[in-house]
Amino acid sequence: MNQLDINAVPFIQDLWNSLYNTELDPNRICCSIQGKTYSYGEFSFQVRLHSNRLIEFRKSNFSDVLNSSNNLENNEPFVTNNIQRTPARNPRIGVIIEDQFDTYCYIVACLIQGCAFVPIQPSYPKSRLEDILEMAELDAWFGPHNTPVIGNTSLFHLNSADLTSSLSSSNGVLICNDVLSSEESTQSLLNSNVHSEYPWENLLIDFPINFDNTAYILFTSGTTGKPKGVPISYSNLQHFYEGFWSLGYSLSASDRFLQMFELTFDLSVSSFLIPLCLGASFHTLDKSIIKPLALYDVLESQRISFALMVPSAVEMLAPYSDDIELPDLKYTQFCGEAFKLNQLNTWSSCCPNSQIDNVYGPTEATIYCTRYTAYPLSHPPKQKNGIVCIGQPMKHVSLKLSESNELMLGGLQTTSGYLHSTEEQKGKFQQGYYLSGDLAEFDGVDYYCLGRLDDQVKVQGYRIELSELEFAASRIRENVRFKAVAIVSESITRLHLFCVSEKLNSFELPSFESQLKDQLPWYMVPHQIHEIPDFPLNVNGKIDKKQLIEMYVKP
């Protein structure tokens, strides 16, 4: 990848063209966020504002990096801002995420400036944020209006006055938590010449994007109780982008994309980046409406033509399928969970005009990396055990099966490894392939995903290691034994936590539950906690999950 011209990352050029090509109408719709519409003029104005802030920041804090980036042979670590860095490391910018217009502008500014964005969910429990911040080693922050900002110990209780001291101790600089309101920005837009002040060629020459630099870092559930940091490079993202366009979708600037994902989830990246690079628009859900209903509301009222969704969303809408009418929907992609045949049938009968693709892939292989077109088809869709097949690798992806039939993901979309990885985590990457943990089968044409080899489960698309939940629980109650189980009922996955303490009913469930909520993100909090006298065991002396469920969970 290093042979490529580092000034020419094609998807960044497309992005720039959408934002700053003076021949395009600045009033065309860029996005609607919770029902409010924004134009490309407004978006590009804000992006440029934040880009300038990033440039200033890099000039004052990363000048050493600039000087030595011309000579990558020189691997001597050097010091900026009191942190040792290797020359190839680009700035890491924390973005405190909210479903707001500004958040998207911050992220796009980071990408255009060749920085790594690290989305930080402010509602995460303090201990999880601390783990994430420790690993992420952020250099600076973007935060929204009036949000209390974090320091090295994720002090969300801090007010802005405490900001400077907490940030200086984490070596992170707050770039911006004070943006113009959209009325002000529209006014400034009218008064200024957006396109002339900072010609983009100059910016990129100042700060060339190295293909191997990190574009974003996301954190996923880890077995040891700590989240794992997955860095995705500009090269990974560019190859996903090329792979996407090789899927044969017929799309233009007039298409309208769904963006239903939280920004800590990589499916959000394609949901906003593809439309922005195309000059099209993306649309988020109205938060005042409860989620599956908000999803239908945006699909219908915004006349969405391209939707990337999780299958459980359809499951929840299924009882109302008679009311669903979405004539504008041309393409639906399902990702993030096993896509079931009945979900496919529901959706294809609701939206007969929409092509339905099942796409598959973990965060480690950049957004998604295989595709199967399940509708329309001349033959029945391929499936195993009622799960739709995941199809074939995308353009820059290569797949193979290990001896134990574990699906291995190689090629240019796969990350080079976790942040600060342990030996066990390093073992997940072998000869350029990532061991996905998914059990798979290959019929000579297409791949099928048959389930997990480990205890990882998905709740509404979020990856959860059951051992991480057990680990968090055992930190709160040391003398209690725990078993976490995911139970699927009517295609909805719910977590149950079983607890065996030395003395029955000594558990104090309410305080335990609230402490657990303080440690885990919402999707990892168990649906039900069962205090039981003892675990039923199978013949091998292991906890009998089936019996456990039969004994204690109401069907």
Added chain:
Amino acid sequence: MTHSEITEKLQIIFRNVFSTPDIQVTDDLNAEKVDRWDSLTHLTMIAEVESEFGVKFKLKELISMKNVGDMIRLIIEKKQA
């Protein structure tokens, strides 16, 4: 069926579905005010309400419901129709 009769029945359903025995159902109650009221339990609650009152909501009606008061008005409307 009167507004208060419906409220009473809803209270039983809500306490059960949201596993929160002290919920007081009022017209302005909504998901933000109940911890266990999320996208999954919401749909369970709707299904329970539909079967209790023998009504069926349309998707658009569900989208426009902002609180319990909206739901009660819809139930009364549907029972009269």
